[in-house]
Amino acid sequence: MDSLVSTEWLASELGASDLRVVDATWVIAGQGDPVADYERAHIPGAVFLDLEDVRDTASPLPMMLPPAEKFAGRMQSLGLGDGSRIVVYDNSPYKTAARAWFMFKTFGAHDVAILDGGFAKWRAEGRAVDSGRETLCHRRLTARADRKQVRTLADMKANMDSGAEQVVDARSTSRFTGEEPEPRAEIASGHIPGAHNVPIARLFDADGTYKSPEAIAQVFADAGVDVDRPIVTTCGSGVTASVLAFALHRIGKDAALYDGSWSEWGADPTTPKETGPA
Template sequence: MNQLLADNPLVTTEWLAEHINDTNLVIVDAYMANIVGKEPIVYDEFCCLPKSRKLDVELDFCDHASSQIHALPTESQFTKAVQELGINSDSIVVIYDNQGIYSSPRAWWTFKVMGVEHVYVLDGGLPKWQEEKREVVTSYQQIPSLGNAVAKPNRHLACDSDEILHVIDTDAVILDARGEMRFLGKAAEPREGVRSGHIPSSKNLPFAMLLDNTTFKNKEILNSIFQERVPSNITKVFFSCGSGITACILILAAVSIGYKNVVLYDGSWADWGSNHNLPIE
């Protein structure tokens, strides 16, 4: 099964339905209460995929001791969270969310930053699963036992404002996942005290451009979108958004079409825009 998934961070609903009873498979609902930057899908009644376990991205996968809104968790915070989900070092983890593609890429990238492999995102998430009239349930799976997965961080996969400040005057590419009006500074930021505008030399790629409603567009279209913004000689791409969540949608798309050297600006615009010592456009 690992070989089948080796080169693609995304799995289809068909694949998951076929493998849902695999013994080392862990299905994770990357729940997020606050949806920013899109019209949220609202459910009349709670439901989830069979055998799924709840991960509250904001509660369990963020460092609340940090001044950043959605800072990546520390090693110990991450290890505690994934072990409480019953995830082992040999688990195959499939993450989904109830918006299709929204918070699941952030959870996936957190696993990557923390060095846990064999983690994938369900393309289309719960909406596509339901659209295909597949089984849903009304409660999460009970965790059978604590897992043994531990953090082995790949810290080069995330950066802070110092690194971004260092690269803005180079030929590095910084892609911003926020909507165009926020990027241009023509729409107010949703967070108090954050300036309007964007990081100098960054390019706008609203995450919605990559999606057909709840799933990613096909790879040919994704390639075209990225090639318009990333010159062929560029090997390293930085990603930003409002607070580090939707930038991971761009990262997931980039990785799915072969980009290798990708970096999340963890604090993103909420960090940059609130620091008046940093330049903006």
């Protein structure tokens, strides 16, 4: 299974015994109710993965990766387990299927794909939907946390000195430059010094599908990023940084991700901040 699948492909595979479809829609509080939207309409057989619930609730940061055992428990209760082919989709402006994809890969589930164009494209094509909640049998998932592609605050501070990894920020240009204040009052404006800015909207065509690999590579090149050198992605809370990581994966590059992102860096009085364009 490719890491990016079309609506046509998914429609032809629905009902396969090893296929699991997952709605991973997440939005910022006050922007909607993804659970209610899922219950009103979802791709037949899809279960709802609540990204707000599947996080490290012991951390003061908003969306940190959970312990492996918590992730495994939540996925098993959804009927997602070893041997499953998992297709993740969303209906979010933040393209949150990519965050679910990154989590699955981090915890050892390798046969995972994103539905290109998400639920919006599925609905626009008039494809079948179901309502209510899907209930699948509990299935064993062996979660093996592999955090080699996850960066901590200490890693990012060390990188300031070494310059070993290019930092690429997924936030909007106005937040990156500091022209627009951060949504959380306690967090400074700006970006990590030396970072490049690739807002996620640049990675998609008008219909919400990912651009071609060639076009994705050009987006990064236009932002001054050398995709042949190591990259760590960042954003506000680690969610849209996952979109950058997935896009880089599409062009054969394995990027790391700074999980605390600007929620951590921007709130830390000891970290340097920079404003203005890259």
